[in-house]
Amino acid sequence: MTTSEKPKVKTINRLKSMYALRAEVDKMYAAGEDATNTGKPVAWVMLGQWAEPILTAMDVISIYPENYGSVCAAAGKAAPFLEASDAEGFPSHVCGYARNCFGYSAKMKELGGAIPPSAPMGGMPAPTLLVASSEICDARFKWFQALGRYFNAPLGTIESPYPGLKESIEPGTDERSVQFLIAQLREFVTFLEQLLGRKMNWDKLDEVARGLAGINRLRWEINRLRKAHPGPMHSKDLWSSITAAFFRGSESKAILDGFQKMLEEVKQRVASGESALNVPEKFRLSFDGLPPWHSLDIFDKLAARGWNFVIESNYRPYTPVNIDLSKFGDPLERYVRERFQSTNNTLEGEYTPEEAAAVRDEITRTGNSTILQIKHVRDCRCDGMVIHILLSCRSASLNLCAMQQKAVDLLKVPALVLEGDMVNASLFDPADVLKKAEAFEETMAYYKQMRKEAGIPW
Amino acid sequence: MNGEVFTIYFAGVDLGSTMTKIVILDEGERAVAAVVKHTGAEHRRLAGQVMQEALKNAGLTSDDIQYIVATGYGRINVPFADRHFTELTCHARGVSKLFPNVRLAIDIGGQDSKVLQIRHGKLLDFVMNDKCAAGTGRFLEILAGMLGLKVEDLGPLSLTAKNKAVLASPCTVFIQQEVALHLSNGIAIEEIVAGLHDIIAGKVAKMAKRLKVEPDVVFTGGVARNIGVVKALEENLGCKILVPEEPLLSGASGAALIGKEIVLKAMASGEILPRIERRFEDAKFFT
């Protein structure tokens, strides 16, 4: 349907500091092109916190097919790759990023390793190696394994521990997980050293890791400021800037500066009461799930209705860890301990001691927690959640309905459920979203009354 | 066996979701009868009636038919058939008879569409769509109804279009809203029809690309009568498409040909095929 006409005024007040960060992602593809010319090894890597800094320390260029999936989607170039993936026999329900990558790889193989001419941003150069990770989504191992049909590139894997919630707060679990990660990464480093015929640059890893921890801390501080009324930073600004943090973080100087500026800008806005919208903030919303990269202009239209997306559950910075790293002689151990995340960290860093104790008690008794997944909704005093169920992403969609239930049960906050996909634009109907949005405003008003009756403070 | 003394006949019954097709071949593989009727709700009864009509047209009695093969979506509801085969195998056989060099056959019927990869007359692989109306004849029927047109007029009308309307939704249900929007925006009806043809062709071309697209490509089924879809498929696949004179009959004639092969094989090996009683009257109850 026709969604191309833009609102006349810019309804979202974008952060100026965002633009420099958004531009960084172009540099990733430029680095990829550069690698093709200079013969530098190129790794296809997955979003996750462990691999890329190690690769950077080993002077390997990291390219992210997942990000490339969203690039192709945003450029309207994904459809032929998705079709090629179907033609290869991959089920059409598997991850849209993966399908884009399969289609791309199949075309690349057809062309004898050359970049397909239709590829946006100069394309991804063929991989010297593949690095799969089970963080965020475990099926991704199978994705890179399946790339063996197109590339004989060696494949490394990095596995993350995922204890159950009840088990995660039991004594000994965190230490077991840390040791598992250290051992996994040690195997990975050995693999790289053998493959590349050079030694790991541990000093560089320390430096990169410090930089990344710094970026994360800045992002964490920014996010804490987003509780302010009106919301000072729209989700679109987060989405535009995270690519820099996730995919270019190891080039930390510029990115660190970028986020420092962003923190200052957001602080400034909070102090002066400046909103992320150029129209009055009528509704505060949380976005839950991965965004529709191909249809982000829908948020400008929602902003015109006074919808401010003040927070989101994905792409959140982790809780900074406050430990003395100097007592760990092993650089890999420092690397893991500084960035290892667990329920315990979250409870210590994000909750008052009393509430943390109550959450622990609930988890021990029931194996679950009501607040843990929806605390951002409470912290930001949201009027509603927008839940984006993705046809091709189980990991990001799995918990959304349960979160919706919990938010209604505990906070009396309703959710608008949208269905779509992060890459396949044809599954998302922006006109329908706008229609539903109008009705959802009545729902939000109704729940506001319910919150009042239940003594919930917003 | 001497053909001049007496001739034996083979029948193929293709009980599709929309149409029932029967072909009777003589042993020289000449069609002595070909009948096409709408499939009603009572498959079993109708198949018998159409069979009687075919026999009458050919001037034959049931005893003259040596072997009957049933195919199509309702193949198990043909009580008088000796055996049944899928429409996949029968289409492949029927199309190969008409076009010996066929390598890819596309069949778009009332409720499903299928693409067959064929080598030397044999089915090698296939892709089917039976979950989604877009990509079948039903899609065109629904939208023709909405536009107040007859299905048979869609093809010629679309050829007069200067442009194709862009229709984005992949779903028959949602596309009706888009068509309504285009109509209210004053888009010419022939352009909308051309756009619809492009959707169906695009869907089927996607299926075809899961196999290997190489000539000869043959297009059968009711929708193959629509010249607009033929053109759109040629554009989507980038090759010429052959359409038989009677695109509805390839399944039934393939079924009859398979019947003949079974009989010849049995004769060669001295095997006696069991002869089932041919009763074409109404089935009394379902077994």
Add this chain to the structure above:
Amino acid sequence: MVKQALQGMAKVSAINQDRAQRVLELQQAGKKIFGYLCIYPILEMLTAFDIVPFRLFGDINEPVTKANNFLPTVVCPFLRSYLDLGLKGRYSFLDGLITSHICDVGAGVPAIWNYAIKTPYTYHIDTPHTMRESAQAYHRKLMDSLQASLEEYTGRKLEPAKLVDAIKKHNQQRSLVRALYDLKKPDPPLISGAETILMIKAVQSLPVDEGNNLLCEVIAEVKARKNGPVKKAGRLMIWGSILDNSALVEMIESLDANVVMDDTCVGSRPYFDDVKITKNPLDGLAGHYLNHIKCPRTFISDYFAQQKDHITDLKRRYGYLGDYARDWHVNGVVMEALKYCDTHGYEVPSVKDYFTEIGLPSIYLEHDYTLGMMSPLKTRVQGFLEIIA
């Protein structure tokens, strides 16, 4: 008590009518009953603690209603059905529930279960997805945790001798299942594919000793019976995601084919390797469950090989399927996966490549855990059988 008098296949059939009947009796008599999801929970450990393991399934005949509030439609339809049954109280008798990180959805659903249903005791095993040394060590430590947790639950220390005894009983079960599968090697097979699924489901509904007795009865009965499967043109192997009901296999066997072998989890997968009895029995258990169950949820590969090529990789990953095909005289493969099963979905083109490489025709069917799917799939399977005939 007619049911208790039943034997062999009649008993299998009765159990499938009411799977929980026996464990409810045992519960009445004071036994603890623990449900388990998929095939990675350590059954020997439960048996050693005198807890009866009871495998949890969905129900293809029960439309999903209540689970819609907690799970989107775009996840594994089997797990949606399983959660739905839980929400409807089908599994409310359970004393405990053991789950594992079979896949993200398989790990997420138990957490939702805990929120929406609640079972008195739960334990989730974070079964790793790789088989590297670090993952082996991690999985081994999880055995200690599970043991400690069960010790706390039962108030009893686990005696190694009891654990060894439990391993022996479960190994006996594995060997009996393999003996049952040997009866599928002749042509015609002595037991059908659909009967095999019901048999495995029955075994997974009983304590290990009773399951073993039932297997012995069925093996004897099947060897002696005259009305087994008839010879057909197709001798098929099924590869793919969970088939916790016999509908798909029954449909295939209504055509000109017998399903003589499978690589599925209500089938051969849990039974085709024995647990090694090691000095510390937990070592053998940890190794077995991580290394010797063939579900593609575990990443089998030549990790970190500096050189690799696709065909060698395929042979390493699926060589056992070639062995099955040879030993069971298979002439075609039905690959099947539940819609939204990423674990199997990603694998499909590669598994097909492998079968093409060894010259075995294959067809891929995607299904959505509804009986309505069977009719269109039937034409595909029949078409496939006509191609291979």
